[in-house]
Amino acid sequence: MAHCPAAAFNPGMGQSILLLTGELYEDLELHYPRLRLREAGHWPVVAGPAAGGVYRGKHGYPSTADRALHDVDAAAFAGIVLPGGWMPDALRRDLRVLELVRAFDRAGKVVASICHGGWICISAGIVRGRRYTGSLGIRDDLQNAGAVWVDAPAVVDGHHISARKPDDLPEFCAALLAALG
Numbered sequence: 001m002a003h004c005p006a007a008a009f010n011p012g013m014g015q016s017i018l019l020l021t022g023e024l025y026e027d028l029e030l031h032y033p034r035l036r037l038r039e040a041g042h043w044p045v046v047a048g049p050a051a052g053g054v055y056r057g058k059h060g061y062p063s064t065a066d067r068a069l070h071d072v073d074a075a076a077f078a079g080i081v082l083p084g085g086w087m088p089d090a091l092r093r094d095l096r097v098l099e100l101v102r103a104f105d106r107a108g109k110v111v112a113s114i115c116h117g118g119w120i121c122i123s124a125g126i127v128r129g130r131r132y133t134g135s136l137g138i139r140d141d142l143q144n145a146g147a148v149w150v151d152a153p154a155v156v157d158g159h160h161i162s163a164r165k166p167d168d169l170p171e172f173c174a175a176l177l178a179a180l181g
Contacts, residue, residue: 014041015078015180017110020097020120021048021065026085027057028166029114033081036173042180044081047072058085070096074103078180079159084115084135092123102126105159110179112161114172118142121160131157133164 017037021030030046037044048055048065055063069091074080080101082088091097101124104111113121118134119141121127128146133155143149154163154171161179163172 014043016043016045016076017079017081017180018072018074018077019044019046019081020069020083020087020091020117021046021055021063022087022091023055024058024086025055025063025083026087026115026166027059027061028169029083029085029117030057030063030081031061032166032169033083033112033114033173033176036177040177040180042078045072045077055087069094069100072100074100074107074109077104077109079110079112079176080104081176082111082113082117082120084113084117084165086116088116088119092120098124108159110159110161110176112172112176112179114163114168115165118162121162122147126160130160131155132160132162134162135164 034044045066047067047069051068053065105126115135118138122141122145130147131150132142132147133150139149153168154175156175161175
């Protein structure tokens with residue numbers, strides 16, 4: 001399935017949304033939102049460590065990066081989606097990724113994380129005082145970073161959207177699409 005390149009973005013047709021990928025991302029948490037965004041008329045752009053790189057999901061499904069993470073600018077996108085899996089643990093160690101996520105937050109753009117994707121938000125320092133959810137495995141991490149833990153399928157706090165696990169993808173994507181208008 002071909003990705004919609006950002007160069008083809010038509011402002012009258014939807015908004016460009018950045019999704020992150022990398023080795024051992026949670027397969028459904030990347031592809032389900034990407035497809036829902038396309039279905040709603042938006043332009044999902046997948047960014048990974050290398051443009052054109054192919055990354056293996058936890059369950060073996062590949063994703064191809066349209067862009068390199070270090071070549072994207074938050075100003076070109078309406079929001080960012082941070083899938084879970086083990087990928088967030090690697091990406092949160094990259095200072096450029098953290099600055100990119102902080103730029104989305106500072107601009108008041110959508111920051112959407114699911115499952116372990118919240119690790120990136122924690123490391124970026126943008127969860128303090130916000131209502132958040134995520135995998136039960138990062139509940140303590142969120143609370144220790146100052147977030148207010150909520151055990152719900154999807155939590156919206158301003159321009160932040162979070163969800164717990166793949167089973168919550170319908171609620172997560174409904175909240176994401178509502179936030180994008």
